[in-house]
Amino acid sequence: MDKFVSHLKAKFITGLFVVVPLGITIFILKFLFNFADGILGSYLDSLLSAILDSEAHIPGLGMVTGFIVIYLSGLLTTNVMGTRILKWSDQLLSRIPLVKSIYSSSKQLTQVFKEGKTSYRRAVFVEWPRAGVRAVGFVTAEVERDGEKLVVVYVPTMPNPTSGFALFFRECEVHESGMTVEEAVKFVVSGGAVVH
Numbered sequence: 001m002d003k004f005v006s007h008l009k010a011k012f013i014t015g016l017f018v019v020v021p022l023g024i025t026i027f028i029l030k031f032l033f034n035f036a037d038g039i040l041g042s043y044l045d046s047l048l049s050a051i052l053d054s055e056a057h058i059p060g061l062g063m064v065t066g067f068i069v070i071y072l073s074g075l076l077t078t079n080v081m082g083t084r085i086l087k088w089s090d091q092l093l094s095r096i097p098l099v100k101s102i103y104s105s106s107k108q109l110t111q112v113f114k115e116g117k118t119s120y121r122r123a124v125f126v127e128w129p130r131a132g133v134r135a136v137g138f139v140t141a142e143v144e145r146d147g148e149k150l151v152v153v154y155v156p157t158m159p160n161p162t163s164g165f166a167l168f169f170r171e172c173e174v175h176e177s178g179m180t181v182e183e184a185v186k187f188v189v190s191g192g193a194v195v196h
Contacts (some may be wrong), residue, residue, distance in 0.1 A: 005147050014077060019133075023121060025104065033060075033063065037059065037060055037061070037062040037063045038062060040061075040062035040063075040065045040066055040069075043062075044061050044062055061078065109110065120138040120139070120140065120147070120154070120181045120185075121138070121139045121140065121181075121185030122138070122139050122176075122181065123136070123137070123138055123177045123179045123181050123183070124136075124139055124153060124174045124175060124176060124177050125137070125174075125175040125176075125177050126153050126155065126167070126169055126173060126174055126175070127173065128155055128165075128167065134135075134175075135155050136155070136156075136177060136179075136184050136187060137153035137154060137155040137156075137167070138154045138184065139151055139152070139153055139154075139174070139175075140151065140152050140153070140166070142152050143168075144170075149170070149171050150168045150169065150170060150171075151168070151169050151170070151171055151174050152166060152167070152168060153166075153167050153168075153169055153174060154166050154167075155167060156186060156188050158188055158189075158191050158192065
């Protein structure tokens with residue numbers, strides 16, 4: 001009986017480590033699909049209902065339409081007329097107070113991906129939030145202020161690495177972590193459970 005219970009326990013724990021990451025992945029993918037589909041989906045459902053004169057919903061139609069809109073936008077902006085329209089809309093959006101900050105930030109972010117630059121150069125340790133405590137950070141830039149070399153380190157919050165703090169440190173205050181950027185990201189996302 002004890003052997004059966006221990007066998008059951010061992011297999012259950014092993015199965016748990018397989019099912020939980022798979023379940024979380026499916027949940028996130030489902031959320032992203034519903035979110036992407038929901039942006040245009042509700043408008044398309046209303047349009048279909050008006051055309052067909054009855055309630056209609058096609059899952060994924062909003063997402064497909066979104067892909068088509070993005071493709072046509074890319075096609076439009078690669079010709080002369082499209083380039084002029086894009087330049088004009090850039091100038092217009094850069095003058096509207098609240099829109100200006102959101103648009104310029106999102107444009108800079110997409111420019112980073114377009115140019116294939118990686119914002120995280122290396123994973124490091126820094127003393128933060130107080131002396132004696134080490135936090136994992138990512139070096140994003142190196143600057144010089146008043147003749148002193150400073151390192152910009154992005155310290156993410158756990159378990160969501162998209163939020164955090166951009167801090168300036170002296171070069172001597174930044175210590176090598178011995179982890180690659182990928183390993184450090186896994187460490188942050190796992191809440192410190194995955195350590196390399």
